[in-house]
Structure formats: structure tokens, C-alpha cells
Amino acid sequence: MSRRYLLWFAQEYLDFRLAEMQSILSMLKIEIKYVEKSYNKPYWIVELPSESCIKKIASRSVLIKSCIELWSSANTEERLHENLKSAMKNDSGKWIVESVTGESNDNHICHSSLLTVCSDPSKSFKIEVETFCKHFSMKEKVEKIELFSYLPLEGPVKLNNPDMKFSYIEFYGVDPNNVPKQPEQLFFGRWIVDGQRDLIQALSLKKRNFIGNTSMDAQLSILMANQAQVTMGDIVLDPFVGSGSLLVAAAHFGGYVWGSDIDFMMLHARTRPTRVGQKVRQKEESIKANMKQYGIESHYLDVLVSDFSLPLWRNDLKFDAIITDPPYGVREPTEKIGIEKENYTLAEDYLPNHVPSKVEYGLSHIYSDLLNFAATHLHIGRRLVCWYPLVRSEFEASQLPSHPCLRLLASSEQVLSRLVSRRLLTFEKISDAVPDVPLDPNAAHHNFRRAKKAEEIAINNIRRAQKVSNLK
Amino acid sequence: MKLITHNMLTSKCLKGVVTGYPLAISATNIKVTEVDFNPDFIVRIIPKIDWEVFWKAADSIGHSDGLPQTVESKLHDNNDFLKKVHRVLLEVEIDEGHLTCPESGRQFPITKGIPNMLLTEAENKFAMLLKSANDLYHEVFAPMPRQI
Numbered sequence: 377m378s379r380r381y382l383l384w385f386a387q388e389y390l391d392f393r394l395a396e397m398q399s400i401l402s403m404l405k406i407e408i409k410y411v412e413k414s415y416n417k418p419y420w421i422v423e424l425p426s427e428s429c430i431k432k433i434a435s436r437s438v439l440i441k442s443c444i445e446l447w448s449s450a451n452t453e454e455r456l457h458e459n460l461k462s463a464m465k466n467d468s469g470k471w472i473v474e475s476v477t478g479e480s481n482d483n484h485i486c487h488s489s490l491l492t493v494c495s496d497p498s499k500s501f502k503i504e505v506e507t508f509c510k511h512f513s514m515k516e517k518v519e520k521i522e523l524f525s526y527l528p529l530e531g532p533v534k535l536n537n538p539d540m541k542f543s544y545i546e547f548y549g550v551d552p553n554n555v556p557k558q559p560e561q562l563f564f565g566r567w568i569v570d571g572q573r574d575l576i577q578a579l580s581l582k583k584r585n586f587i588g589n590t591s592m593d594a595q596l597s598i599l600m601a602n603q604a605q606v607t608m609g610d611i612v613l614d615p616f617v618g619s620g621s622l623l624v625a626a627a628h629f630g631g632y633v634w635g636s637d638i639d640f641m642m643l644h645a646r647t648r649p650t651r652v653g654q655k656v657r658q659k660e661e662s663i664k665a666n667m668k669q670y671g672i673e674s675h676y677l678d679v680l681v682s683d684f685s686l687p688l689w690r691n692d693l694k695f696d697a698i699i700t701d702p703p704y705g706v707r708e709p710t711e712k713i714g715i716e717k718e719n720y721t722l723a724e725d726y727l728p729n730h731v732p733s734k735v736e737y738g739l740s741h742i743y744s745d746l747l748n749f750a751a752t753h754l755h756i757g758r759r760l761v762c763w764y765p766l767v768r769s770e771f772e773a774s775q776l777p778s779h780p781c782l783r784l785l786a787s788s789e790q791v792l793s794r795l796v797s798r799r800l801l802t803f804e805k806i807s808d809a810v811p812d813v814p815l816d817p818n819a820a821h822h823n824f825r826r827a828k829k830a831e832e833i834a835i836n837n838i839r840r841a842q843k844v845s846n847l848k
Numbered sequence: 849m850k851l852i853t854h855n856m857l858t859s860k861c862l863k864g865v866v867t868g869y870p871l872a873i874s875a876t877n878i879k880v881t882e883v884d885f886n887p888d889f890i891v892r893i894i895p896k897i898d899w900e901v902f903w904k905a906a907d908s909i910g911h912s913d914g915l916p917q918t919v920e921s922k923l924h925d926n927n928d929f930l931k932k933v934h935r936v937l938l939e940v941e942i943d944e945g946h947l948t949c950p951e952s953g954r955q956f957p958i959t960k961g962i963p964n965m966l967l968t969e970a971e972n973k974f975a976m977l978l979k980s981a982n983d984l985y986h987e988v989f990a991p992m993p994r995q996i
Binding site: 608609611632634636638640643644662664673674677678679680681682683686687688689690693694713 | 849850852853855856857858860861869881883884886888889892893896898938959960961962963964965966967968969
């Protein structure tokens with residue numbers, strides 16, 4: 377018999393919700409049935425085979441706030457109480473209004489067997505009142521709790537660490553400027569488990585030893601590790617590792633992590649400090665020290681200074697996940713080693729301390745290199761997760777980077793400004809037949825220039841747009 | 849740099865180098881840092897390791913004691929063996945030294961445990977080649993929108 381749960385989400389990154397859930401479900405091999413699922417409301421109602429399933433999901437999801445075993449839901453307060461009362465008499469062992477999908481309905485009535493847990497006199501309990509988009513005083517909340525006095529709750533009330541926690545939620549819509557007098561939807565049920573919101577604080581950049589200018593924030597890093605389905609013992613690579621923030625989340629979920637970056641100064645933490653007011657980098661700042669800080673040092677393999685445009689790894693090396701945030705050329709330069717002079721040589725004497733010059737590494741080149749790399753170095757069925765910046769008005773799904781060996785599973789948008797956004801792309805490797813790309817030095821040269829010109833114009837537009845938005 | 853990393857690295861990006869594997873290790877400072885032992889991970893990683901290269905690398909820095917020259921699958925249940933592999937693969941680190949390309953003799957420095965695999969502009973055999981290959985690839989498979 378499947379159970380019905382209310383999943384309560386944090387009201388942010390709406391575009392990532394379904395993608396995260398699908399990744400977690402397929403990673404844990406859990407079947408789900410969506411009873412009610414909307415894009416912009418902070419809750420879903422789902423059916424799952426067992427309570428252990430919901431606990432497993434919550435142990436990964438960073439977007440879920442809490443999971444509640446749903447007992448009753450309605451559009452009005454009176455109706456909610458009526459529903460709960462009829463649930464107490466519902467001995468059929470089934471949900472009333474079994475097969476509803478899509479639009480919200482006011483008739484979720486559970487069967488009485490769920491309610492029997494609360495009549496155990498040895499179990500302490502508390503009822504929590506939550507309201508979405510409206511604030512109530514403690515006194516008003518207590519009044520709301522008193523209305524549930526008909527429930528056969530036999531145990532003592534205990535506010536700290538009770539055996540059972542019940543949740544009563546009033547939902548007043550998602551528009552804070554237009555809050556209705558009466559709640560749109562109300563829910564009551566037994567609290568089961570919280571999601572991983574606390575992890576955002578635990579891995580917060582604010583308290584992290586070593587960060588860079590473009591370190592990924594904890595929540596997005598965790599989202600990426602979930603999209604990449606990183607689990608215990610996986611081998612994970614970030615080829616544009618920077619300050620290693622993606623590796624922290626991946627290692628937290630049990631991945632063993634490698635990183636590489638072209639920026640020697642960054643990997644050796646000799647770049648200018650990122651924090652306001654900090655004059656010099658601390659001596660012990662490094663990606664490895666970050667891992668130590670979080671107690672996941674045993675999952676740190678190595679970081680290397682290398683140029684991603686060149687082959688470095690053994691051909692037959694396969695990773696379980698590649699997660700990365702390539703430089704977009706706005707806040708971090710896009711670079712690879714190279715020189716625009718012909719027949720360039722370097723005198724032997726300079727060799728030991730030579731810092732090679734870098735040329736621009738065009739965005740389209742970065743992504744085609746990255747997709748090619750993933751097609752070669754991922755296990756079949758495993759994932760590449762990367763950010764992709766774009767101009768919002770020009771977005772077309774068909775224009776996203778693609779590769780015959782990779783299938784695009786998700787593309788979730790994070791809006792950065794009015795004009796630009798970046799999308800988190802999730803690819804799954806579906807084939808090992810990496811096509812042979814012929815190496816013809818003259819091919820497509822003309823087109824490269826044109827593409828580059830277009831790129832330059834776009835970059836200028838973005839910079840201008842950013843200046844404007846900064847001024848505001 | 850740990851030996852697990854050494855086992856996966858090549859210098860094939862160098863001009864005139866075909867396989868660039870394995871790189872020779874010269875270490876001036878070796879550190880051993882204890883980290884948590886996860887036997888499942890070791891069992892999972894062993895098939896990915898080029899064992900001969902691993903053994904020789906361990907031997908060259910004086911850490912091959914008790915490590916068998918060949919690996920057999922029956923050893924997977926042997927906890928002492930797995931612990932030994934764990935130690936040499938994940939705990940022994942080359943902190944200072946360099947890696948040497950077996951074909952060209954080019955050295956890659958390792959400082960504070962981080963190998964620097966960057967080439968100079970002139971050494972990079974792919975500089976021109978890759979650029980055009982990418983262009984072609986981009987034409988055929990991945991038309992890109994205008995980018996930032």
C-alpha cells in the first residue's frame with residue numbers, strides 16, 4: 377500500500393526542483409506517483425511505497441524543507457477539520473479521493489489506520505503551526521492548535537524533541553503583495569523528516585577556509601552533486617576546479633574527487649584574497665584544507681595544474697561523474713596555453729621559471745572540449761553536470777551544446793540579471809561510440825572568426841548590461 | 849600528489865610524445881598522511897589501476913614493502929592487502945619533487961603536493977591542431993548560440 381506525503385520545498389530555485397527530484401529518484405531507484413505537483417507553489421503531494429523511501433529522498437534533497445505524512449488537506453479551515461474527523465471514521469484502509477491528479481482539490485482524507493499512531497499514551501508529541509506568506513503571533517498559533525482537540529492524542533505534550541511531531545500548514549498563496557484573507561490550502565499530517573537545508577549552513581562559504589572570487593555557493597554545489605548522482609565511492613572530476621567548491625559537495629556525498637585548473641596561483645592559494653578586509657591569504661588555505669575542515673579529507677584525491685584543452689589523463693580512465701563550472705570569461709578569464717606568434721621558441725635558461733602565456737579559450741571550444749571529454753571519460757549511464765551561460769532572449773533549447781554520445785536530461789535556469797542567465801545542464805552518457813573528428817587544420821577557419829566576432833559583440837553587450845544593472 | 853593520481857597521468861600532450869606513460873617520479877619530500885580506510889572503494893579502484901606501474905612507482909619511492917608485484921582477485925577479501933593498497937595509493941604523497949616524461953625527458957614540477965602539468969607555448973603539439981578540430985566539431989555537432 378503506497379503512502380501519501382506532502383513535500384514542502386524551499387521557495388527558491390523553482391526551475392531545479394523537478395530535475396533534482398528526478399535525479400534523486402533515479403539514483404535511489406524509487407518509484408513515485410505525483411498526486412499534486414505545481415511549478416510555483418512550494419509543495420507537492422506524492423505517493424511513495426514506504427516511509428523509508430521518503431527518508432532516503434530527504435537525505436539527499438537540498439530543495440526539500442520537510443516531508444510530512446499527509447493526513448488531510450482542504451481549501452478551507454472548516455473543511456480540513458471535517459476531513460480529519462471523517463478520516464478518524466474511515467476504516468476502508470484507503471484514501472478517499474484516490475485518483476486525483478493535476479489541479480488542487482479539497483478532499484484529501486486519509487484512512488484511520490494512520491491516525492492510530494497518535495493514540496499511544498507513552499509517546500510525547502507536539503503540533504507545529506506553519507503559515508506560508510502570512511505571519512501569526514504565538515497566541516494565534518496556540519488558538520489554531522486548540523482546534524485539533526478532537527484528535528485522540530493520548531501522550532504528553534513535549535516541545536523539545538517529542539516522539540511525534542505534527543504539522544499544520546496554512547498556505548496563503550505565493551504572492552506576498554496580494555495575500556488573501558483566508559488560506560488557499562491547508563494541510564495536516566505527521567512530520568517525518570527534514571531535507572538537507574541545514575547542509576547549506578554547514579558548508580557555507582562564509583565559514584570556509586579557502587574561497588575564490590567565483591566559488592559556487594553551497595546550495596548550488598549540493599544541487600550539482602545530486603544532479604550528478606554522486607554516491608559513496610564514486611570517482612568525480614572537476615576540470616575547472618578553481619577553489620574546489622563543487623568538490624566539497626561531491627565529497628560530502630561520498631565521492632572521491634580530482635580537480636584540475638589552469639590557474640597555478642589559484643590552486644596554490646596565492647591569488648588576492650576574496651574576503652572583504654583580508655589583506656593576505658592565510659598560509660594553510662587550500663582545497664585540501666577545505667576538505668579537512670569538513671572532515672572529508674579521505675575523499676580528496678588530488679588537484680593538478682593543467683590546461684583542459686590538452687589530454688592529460690590515461691585514455692582508459694573513466695569517471696563516475698564530471699561536475700564543473702567552466703569560466704564564462706566575465707568574472708574569470710577563459711584561457712588555455714598558447715601564443716599567437718609564429719615559430720615561437722623559448723631559450724633554455726628561461727625554462728625553469730617560465731610562466732607560459734595564455735590565449736583566449738573560446739566558450740564554444742570549452743564546451744565542445746568538455747562534451748568530448750565526457751563522452752570519452754565517463755562510464756555509460758553516468759553524468760556530466762555543468763553550467764552554461766547565455767543571453768536569455770536568445771535561448772533556444774535546440775542551441776544548447778550537444779554530443780551524439782550524451783543525452784541532455786535537464787537544463788535548469790538560474791537568472792543572473794535581466795539579460796543573462798546560466799543554465800545547469802545535466803547530460804547522461806548513453807554511448808561509447810565517440811565519433812572520430814577529422815583533424816584538418818584548415819577546416820572551418822573562416823567560420824571560427826565569424827563566430828568569435830559574434831561572441832565579442834555578445835560579451836560587450838553583457839558587460840554593458842552588467843554595468844547598467846550594477847548602477848541600479 | 850598521491851600514487852593513485854600518478855597512475856592516471858600522462859604527458860602525451862607533448863610534441864613528439866606518443867603515450868607519455870608512465871611518468872617517472874623523483875621525490876625530494878614524501879609525506880604520509882593517514883586518511884579513513886574504505887575497503888569498498890579500494891576494491892572498486894583496483895581494476896582501474898595499472899598495477900605494474902603502481903608497483904614500480906611505489907618501489908621507486910621506497911614504499912613497495914608488502915605490496916605484491918601482481919594482483920589477484922582472491923586478494924579482494926584480504927583486509928591486510930586492501931589496507932596496504934590503501935596506504936600506498938592514498939596516504940603516501942609526493943609533496944616536493946618532479947615527474948619526468950618517459951619519452952622526452954621533460955620534467956613537471958610538484959610543489960606543495962600539486963603537480964604542474966602546464967606546457968610552454970612551443971611544446972604544445974595540439975595548439976593549432978586542436979583549435980581547428982574543435983571548429984570542425986562545432987560545425988558538425990554542436991552549433992552554439994551567441995555567448996557571453
